[in-house]
Amino acid sequence: MREFMDYVHSAFYEATGWRRDNSYAALNATTDALLNFSTPRGLRLTLSALASPNFATSYQLGSVGVVDGSISYLFSSVPLRVLLTPQSENVPLPDLLRSYRPLTPVARRDDPSLRRPDDTDKTNESLLYGRLYLPRSQLEALLVRRLSPAFQAQFSAVSGQHLRNGGTALGLLQYDVGRYALEGLASTDGGLLGFRGVYNFGGDLSSKKHTQQSTTSPAENGSGNGDKERIYGRFSTGGEIYYGTLNKSGGISIGARFATLPDHKGTPLSATLTLNPLMGNIAANYAVMAGKDCSLATRMEFNIFSYESSWAVGMELWRKPFARSRSFNAKLEWRLDEPEKPTEKKMAHKKVDKEEAENDEKEYAGVVKARLDQNLRLGVLWEGRVKSLLFSLGSGIDLKMMNKPFRTLGLEVQFSS
Numbered sequence: 001m002r003e004f005m006d007y008v009h010s011a012f013y014e015a016t017g018w019r020r021d022n023s024y025a026a027l028n029a030t031t032d033a034l035l036n037f038s039t040p041r042g043l044r045l046t047l048s049a050l051a052s053p054n055f056a057t058s059y060q061l062g063s064v065g066v067v068d069g070s071i072s073y074l075f076s077s078v079p080l081r082v083l084l085t086p087q088s089e090n091v092p093l094p095d096l097l098r099s100y101r102p103l104t105p106v107a108r109r110d111d112p113s114l115r116r117p118d119d120t121d122k123t124n125e126s127l128l129y130g131r132l133y134l135p136r137s138q139l140e141a142l143l144v145r146r147l148s149p150a151f152q153a154q155f156s157a158v159s160g161q162h163l164r165n166g167g168t169a170l171g172l173l174q175y176d177v178g179r180y181a182l183e184g185l186a187s188t189d190g191g192l193l194g195f196r197g198v199y200n201f202g203g204d205l206s207s208k209k210h211t212q213q214s215t216t217s218p219a220e221n222g223s224g225n226g227d228k229e230r231i232y233g234r235f236s237t238g239g240e241i242y243y244g245t246l247n248k249s250g251g252i253s254i255g256a257r258f259a260t261l262p263d264h265k266g267t268p269l270s271a272t273l274t275l276n277p278l279m280g281n282i283a284a285n286y287a288v289m290a291g292k293d294c295s296l297a298t299r300m301e302f303n304i305f306s307y308e309s310s311w312a313v314g315m316e317l318w319r320k321p322f323a324r325s326r327s328f329n330a331k332l333e334w335r336l337d338e339p340e341k342p343t344e345k346k347m348a349h350k351k352v353d354k355e356e357a358e359n360d361e362k363e364y365a366g367v368v369k370a371r372l373d374q375n376l377r378l379g380v381l382w383e384g385r386v387k388s389l390l391f392s393l394g395s396g397i398d399l400k401m402m403n404k405p406f407r408t409l410g411l412e413v414q415f416s417s
Contacts, residue, residue, distance in 0.1 A: 031287045280306070
């Protein structure tokens with residue numbers, strides 16, 4: 001389950017106008033969320049709170065053989081309360097749990113005419129995050145500083161006696177102008193230096209014609225079903241190169257992605273192809289939102305040097321609460337509901353449609369996620385809400401060992417206020 005602190009972290013980027021998905025590192029974010037979700041182990045409880053618009057806390061206690069836990073604190077210089085719902089009983093489950101997330105529309109910072117009126121960037125804003133793991137006394141820290149509308153710096157560090165050299169530190173500089181984004185990184189782990197970037201074209205970066213037409217009705221723009229069939233998306237291509245100054249080894253990779261944008265009238269989809277020429281690895285990823293309540297993903301990998309291959313498939317299925325067939329009073333009186341008059345029925349139907357459109361994202365009862373790979377390892381996860389508690393129940397199953405198939409089993413419970 002997505003942790004509360006990550007939920008708050010995302011709200012900071014939304015408040016400052018930074019696009020996390022406009023990065024080479026996020027090229028496979030959609031399929032990774034559908035195929036690489038983690039299943040809980042043992043029992044874990046989390047209590048979180050947004051104590052003020054700028055300050056959040058989280059306390060976690062778990063039991064996997066031994067009792068462990070963590071204490072987390074987060075501070076944001078920009079208020080976040082207006083951008084998120086901290087109460088666990090009110091937070092929309094898709095905001096917290098949905099894996100398939102359409103790309104955020106990218107506005108070109110070098111061309112103000114292509115930006116939406118509400119698309120603003122904040123500068124000189126900061127986020128501070130710290131987490132202490134017990135009983136290992138491992139400390140994790142993160143600092144994010146927005147230096148300009150297109151420039152952001154991050155510094156993260158992990159300290160612990162069981163880690164090599166007592167810990168590691170990572171510095172990241174990000175430059176994003178919409179059409180392209182560049183990142184430079186340096187890590188103390190192996191003296192790693194790296195550079196990566198992504199270039200976007202098509203879709204919302206080509207013109208603003210589609211956005212204007214999408215606000216009109218099919219009868220006005222004459223598109224009809226043709227507009228629904230027209231694929232409207234963004235192409236992204238990029239690469240990365242890195243070198244370890246201590247171990248004298250490096251690597252390189254290139255990739256390309258096509259993903260539909262929120263204005264697309266048809267089926268949302270994302271397709272990615274990545275290549276590591278030095279290692280000979282080729283990976284193809286595909287994800288599709290087959291329906292409003294169902295998402296599917298698949299991944300195929302192949303090595304041209306060893307001829308080894310692997311595959312994985314995943315699914316996400318949302319469930320809504322069961323609808324009531326009769327009113328509560330009718331059940332008490334042991335009768336059927338009285339038939340509605342045609343006019344009343346029509347007005348009630350319109351009212352129901354309006355309420356469903358407004359509250360569609362809030363009425364989900366939970367989601368079931370599953371994945372399967374070439375080794376017949378199955379991961380199953382059920383996430384949802386009971387009263388004011390968010391829960392995540394999952395298991396890792398090895399279908400090759402039917403005498404003892406359950407490799408992991410766990411339950412996570414979260415409460416936030």
